[in-house]
Amino acid sequence: DQQVKQNSPSLSVQEGRISILNCDYTNSMFDYFLWYKKYPAEGPTFLISISSIKDKNEDGRFTVFLNKSAKHLSLHIVPSQPGDSAVYFCAASRTLNEKLTFGTGTRLTIIP
Amino acid sequence: KAGVTQTPRYLIKTRGQQVTLSCSPISGHRSVSWYQQTPGQGLQFLFEYFSETQRNKGNFPGRFSGRQFSNSRSEMNVSTLELGDSALYLCASSPGGSSYNEQFFGPGTRLTVL
Numbered sequence: 197d198q199q200v201k202q203n204s205p206s207l208s209v210q211e212g213r214i215s216i217l218n219c220d221y222t223n224s225m226f227d228y229f230l231w232y233k234k235y236p237a238e239g240p241t242f243l244i245s246i247s248s249i250k251d252k253n254e255d256g257r258f259t260v261f262l263n264k265s266a267k268h269l270s271l272h273i274v275p276s277q278p279g280d281s282a283v284y285f286c287a288a289s290r291t292l293n294e295k296l297t298f299g300t301g302t303r304l305t306i307i308p
Numbered sequence: 309k310a311g312v313t314q315t316p317r318y319l320i321k322t323r324g325q326q327v328t329l330s331c332s333p334i335s336g337h338r339s340v341s342w343y344q345q346t347p348g349q350g351l352q353f354l355f356e357y358f359s360e361t362q363r364n365k366g367n368f369p370g371r372f373s374g375r376q377f378s379n380s381r382s383e384m385n386v387s388t389l390e391l392g393d394s395a396l397y398l399c400a401s402s403p404g405g406s407s408y409n410e411q412f413f414g415p416g417t418r419l420t421v422l
Contacts (some may be wrong), residue, residue, distance in 0.1 A: 239413025295364040300350035
């Protein structure tokens with residue numbers, strides 16, 4: 197049972213444009229959501245997180261939006277840069293001390 | 309500060325064998341989590357150790373086990389290997405407590421079972 201879903205396995209975006217990566221979840225008990233980025237031959241690196249008390253969190257070019265009623269979150273990258281080409285995973289947990297449940301990832305390719 | 313290190317980086321085993329993977333967390337981090345990554349499945353949580361105790365556990369069979377030492381280093385063992393165990397095994401460390409979720413990952417161990 198995939199509780200966190202990333203339905204787009206891949207996404208291509210022109211450099212300078214906005215990249216929007218989507219993530220849906222089924223467990224209404226999830227309260228913390230995170231995005232990780234993974235380059236080949238490296239482990240995932242933490243990007244940005246959001247808790248359910250907020251609907252938006254920004255960090256530089258990265259913004260995460262959370263829609264609890266729709267059980268949906270998205271990551272916006274503006275403007276997209278070639279170095280953003282990577283696999284992006286969203287993850288969720290019920291509490292800060294509980295295990296993370298990851299999605300299957302979306303491969304983002306930024307076209308120069 | 310040195311990052312999370314995992315050894316070995318690559319491993320080839322045959323069915324029925326057992327394997328032990330090692331993870332050294334970032335200095336000062338007390339929590340170590342293990343994940344299995346396979347194509348199309350994302351990262352599947354195996355277990356988490358905090359201060360030498362297993363604190364969280366995923367839905368993997370008992371062939372997968374782990375432990376943590378007093379210096380926070382962790383090992384993961386898989387016994388009676390199956391072809392389906394071929395995957396990238398990632399470990400992640402965090403200080404523990406309220407910052408658990410912001411985990412720092414190692415580069416992984418690529419296990420191939422023939």
